Amino acid sequence: MSAEAPVPGRVVITARAQERVFRALAADExxxxxxxxxxxxxxDAGRIAADVTSPAVTGPRTAPLLSLIESTRRSLLDDGARITGAEISKVSVRITNVTTIPGRVQ
Incomplete structure (x- = not known):
């Protein structure tokens, strides 16, 4: 069997595409x-630095806010890298507003 010859050209994932992936991951978290x-x-020296600014939703069935923020950072670091193939150097998350969904009253 012979190996296939490389195809000329290159693949580029634009910053806009990366932002959309990270945006969807952050919103979901x-x-x-x-x-x-x-x-x-x-x-960031050949790697990607991401800054997220978003509201958040908390409630009795969600993690505490700090845990939610750390989960968002981890998702962008792990899933963002897996989906885009980019090496991510850092992720900053700023929460602009918190909406609390009340629990069920007994």
Whole structure:
């Protein structure tokens, strides 16, 4: 069997595409609509630095806010890297508003 010859050209994932992936991941973790989350990515010495600004939703069935933020950071670091193939150097998460969903009254 012979190996296939490499195909000329290159593959580029734009910053906008990366931002959309990270935005969807962040919104999912924080329990908000995708359009509510904002993400900016920047080059950090050949790696990606992501800044997330978003509201969050908490309630009796969600993790505490700090755990939710750390879960969001971890999701972007792990899943963002897996989906985009990019090496991510850091993720910053800023919460702009918190909506609390009340628990069921007994």
């Amino acid at each position: 924080l329990g908000v609509p995708v359009k509510s989350a904002k993400v900016r990515v920047a080059d």
